[in-house]
Amino acid sequence: MLPFTTLTGIAIPLLIDDINTDQITPAQARRSLHPDYHAAWFSRWRLDEAGNEIADCVLNAPQYRGAPILVTGRNFGCGSAREGAAWAMVARGIRCIVARSFSDFYRANCVQNGILPVTLDQVDMAALERAVTEASGTHPVTVDLEGQAVISPDGERFSFTMDPAERMMLLEGLDDIGLTMKHMSDITGWEQRTAEEQPWLQAIPKV
Amino acid sequence: MLGGAEIDVREMHRNMALTLFDKIWNDHLVAVRPDGRALVYMDRTMLDEVRAPHVFARIEQRGLAVRRPDLTFVVQDHSVATAPGRTETTRADSAEIILATRASSHRHGVRLFDLHDPEQGISHVIAPELGMVLPGGTHACADSHAATVGALGALAFGCGSTELEHILTTQTMALARPATMRLMLHGRLDPVVTAKDVILHVIGRLGVDGAAGHAVELAGPALTAIPVEGRFTLCNMCTELGARTALAAPDDAVFEWLHGRPMVPAGAAWDVALAGWRGLRSDDEARFDTEIDIDCTGLEPQVTWGTDPSQTIGISEAVPDLAAAPPGREAAWRRALAYAALPSGKPITGTPITRAFIGSCTNARLSDLQAAAAVIRGRKVAEGVQAVVVPGSMTVRRQAEALGLDQTFKAAGFEWHESGCAMCAGGSGARANPGERIMSTTNRNFEGRQGRDVRTHLASPAMVVAAAIAGRIVDVRHLVAGEA
Numbered sequence: 001m002l003p004f005t006t007l008t009g010i011a012i013p014l015l016i017d018d019i020n021t022d023q024i025t026p027a028q029a030r031r032s033l034h035p036d037y038h039a040a041w042f043s044r045w046r047l048d049e050a051g052n053e054i055a056d057c058v059l060n061a062p063q064y065r066g067a068p069i070l071v072t073g074r075n076f077g078c079g080s081a082r083e084g085a086a087w088a089m090v091a092r093g094i095r096c097i098v099a100r101s102f103s104d105f106y107r108a109n110c111v112q113n114g115i116l117p118v119t120l121d122q123v124d125m126a127a128l129e130r131a132v133t134e135a136s137g138t139h140p141v142t143v144d145l146e147g148q149a150v151i152s153p154d155g156e157r158f159s160f161t162m163d164p165a166e167r168m169m170l171l172e173g174l175d176d177i178g179l180t181m182k183h184m185s186d187i188t189g190w191e192q193r194t195a196e197e198q199p200w201l202q203a204i205p206k207v
Numbered sequence: 208m209l210g211g212a213e214i215d216v217r218e219m220h221r222n223m224a225l226t227l228f229d230k231i232w233n234d235h236l237v238a239v240r241p242d243g244r245a246l247v248y249m250d251r252t253m254l255d256e257v258r259a260p261h262v263f264a265r266i267e268q269r270g271l272a273v274r275r276p277d278l279t280f281v282v283q284d285h286s287v288a289t290a291p292g293r294t295e296t297t298r299a300d301s302a303e304i305i306l307a308t309r310a311s312s313h314r315h316g317v318r319l320f321d322l323h324d325p326e327q328g329i330s331h332v333i334a335p336e337l338g339m340v341l342p343g344g345t346h347a348c349a350d351s352h353a354a355t356v357g358a359l360g361a362l363a364f365g366c367g368s369t370e371l372e373h374i375l376t377t378q379t380m381a382l383a384r385p386a387t388m389r390l391m392l393h394g395r396l397d398p399v400v401t402a403k404d405v406i407l408h409v410i411g412r413l414g415v416d417g418a419a420g421h422a423v424e425l426a427g428p429a430l431t432a433i434p435v436e437g438r439f440t441l442c443n444m445c446t447e448l449g450a451r452t453a454l455a456a457p458d459d460a461v462f463e464w465l466h467g468r469p470m471v472p473a474g475a476a477w478d479v480a481l482a483g484w485r486g487l488r489s490d491d492e493a494r495f496d497t498e499i500d501i502d503c504t505g506l507e508p509q510v511t512w513g514t515d516p517s518q519t520i521g522i523s524e525a526v527p528d529l530a531a532a533p534p535g536r537e538a539a540w541r542r543a544l545a546y547a548a549l550p551s552g553k554p555i556t557g558t559p560i561t562r563a564f565i566g567s568c569t570n571a572r573l574s575d576l577q578a579a580a581a582v583i584r585g586r587k588v589a590e591g592v593q594a595v596v597v598p599g600s601m602t603v604r605r606q607a608e609a610l611g612l613d614q615t616f617k618a619a620g621f622e623w624h625e626s627g628c629a630m631c632a633g634g635s636g637a638r639a640n641p642g643e644r645i646m647s648t649t650n651r652n653f654e655g656r657q658g659r660d661v662r663t664h665l666a667s668p669a670m671v672v673a674a675a676i677a678g679r680i681v682d683v684r685h686l687v688a689g690e691a
């Protein structure tokens with residue numbers, strides 16, 4: 001997974017509350033054995049029934065193509081815990097989501113997938129929303145995880161807090177597996193000891 | 208880093224009374240991560256065809272490998288057809304995942320219990336049946352009823368797809384330690400009253416979140432009097448209490464049940480293992496976060512009336528009205544009563560059914576089929592009722608056939624299927640038609656689980672057979688007494 005240190009890029013203002021995982025990736029995307037998460041990302045909002053892009057959807061606006069930051073509303077990622085809703089962000093190159101708040105599951109899924117979930121205090125959030133909307137893709141936002149700050153398109157700096165373990169995972173590019181892999185010698189040690197003390201747990205007769 | 212912590216833990220234990228859960232957890236604790244999660248080693252992992260192709264594909268995409276293919280097992284159970292003569296393509300909509308499961312299991316060198324394997328069956332039935340899961344061991348299974356095998360004194364956890372990737376690549380789960388609960392079952396069960404009735408009653412008393420966040424240890428005189436296969440039923444349905452897992456201290460009955468099974472240590476290794484397993488019980492002074500006592504004396508056969516397993520009554524009772532809803536559950540009860548389409552205040556006996564289903568990881572082991580067949584005694588399934596028996600595993604099926612049970616069922620008008628989850632969750636395309644009412648030995652009566660607008664009544668195998676014969680919900684004790 002890519003480590004997250006500092007990111008400078010265009011931010012998409014998607015100022016809607018309660019965006020759920022079904023809106024981020026419709027359930028159909030999960031049924032296929034080889035789901036196309038790039039295509040599934042907000043597909044119901046971006047595409048009409050014939051599969052053509054809807055011109056006045058902000059997510060299709062030319063200035064926001066390839067933008068790596070999403071600025072959004074309250075309770076982002078609510079609904080089912082499906083992880084595909086985070087994979088779709090990765091597939092689209094979104095590396096940071098600044099929201100008024102997140103659903104717990106979605107927030108955890110973001111960290112697992114190297115996406116930085118940021119929440120700011122209310123006043124700062126309102127200022128950032130305004131600045132991002134006014135900039136309309138002309139000026140970038142900078143997100144600095146080491147310094148725990150967001151610099152808005154008009155240059156204003158807002159600080160945010162972050163759980164230390166989550167911050168470490170993002171900075172080092174570790175997901176859940178990566179975090180555990182740091183303990184590989186403990187795991188191997190456990191296996192060796194158990195192979196001696198309770199060999200039946202480590203070796204199974206072939207059936 | 209762990210070295211120091213581990214010595215401390217071991218030192219502490221010498222002075223501390225531990226629960227059975229603590230003992231197995233501590234024994235499998237590999238390390239504590241910086242985020243506070245405990246890395247708990249998983250001795251055996253099992254996954255089904257609904258998860259396997261996706262999880263293997265994700266591991267490949269990330270350039271990782273299955274760490275211990277020798278401790279990993281795959282089974283085709285959720286979406287396979289069960290009607291005799293099935294093939295991979297019997298169900299067109301599941302053929303793709305069945306074939307993908309086969310291919311990916313082979314790629315990773317993992318033992319697959321495939322469609323035509325003589326040991327194929329429902330994961331929670333074949334894992335103990337093969338002796339894959341052992342007392343004092345840990346087990347991860349990609350399904351919410353993993354705790355079934357806790358009846359052997361093992362610690363089992365269900366898991367989702369992302370957790371599975373973690374388990375397959377590291378052989379550990381990163382867990383928050385659950386609270387502990389002891390569920391003491393007192394008293395004596397009447398004849399014909401089974402583990403299923405006990406657990407439905409318990410869920411009725413405690414509610415569907417009654418054990419939320421807890422590792423439940425089942426104990427008490429009524430528990431030890433229940434045969435091992437019934438204890439699987441109890442642990443299986445602790446999931447419906449919201450429990451994180453469930454287990455029971457292994458006793459001689461468990462050791463006897465396990466001895467000689469294919470994956471169990473044999474000879475001198477058995478003796479060594481057994482000596483250790485005898486210590487697998489909660490210490491007398493061990494403290495639990497929650498203690499619950501339930502008296503099983505005088506318990507009637509149970510049946511659910513609603514849309515969650517807590518909506519349970521004794522067979523002689525009436526369907527409740529809204530006033531009986533537990534505090535805060537009024538809305539759920541209103542919806543359940545409307546869906547159930549049964550008059551409040553009227554007895555549940557006499558309710559006509561259209562289907563009877565004997566199967567699932569809850570109630571499709573040999574003893575369940577024996578109890579079911581015993582009720583038949585030459586009688587026939589009522590006209591207008593479709594009745595099916597789906598053994599929990601192909602091994603159970605063969606054992607039942609050796610005892611002639613298949614003949615008993617078929618002569619009575621039951622269909623006799625091959626093994627799989629079948630109508631438990633409708634996954635294999637086995638679903639009833641809108642408006643049907645099913646008596647079912649399964650574990651979930653959720654709205655629509657067995658088909659749109661289908662009403663599910665959960666009960667024991669004996670109760671399901673009695674209803675199949677009568678064509679309506681009846682008290683199996685009357686049927687048995689009438690014949691005696």
Ligand code: SF4
Pocket residue numbers: 284285329330331350352566567568569627628631632649650
């Ligand atoms: S029988 Fe039902 S509850 Fe058991 S594993 Fe299969 S689908 Fe799940």
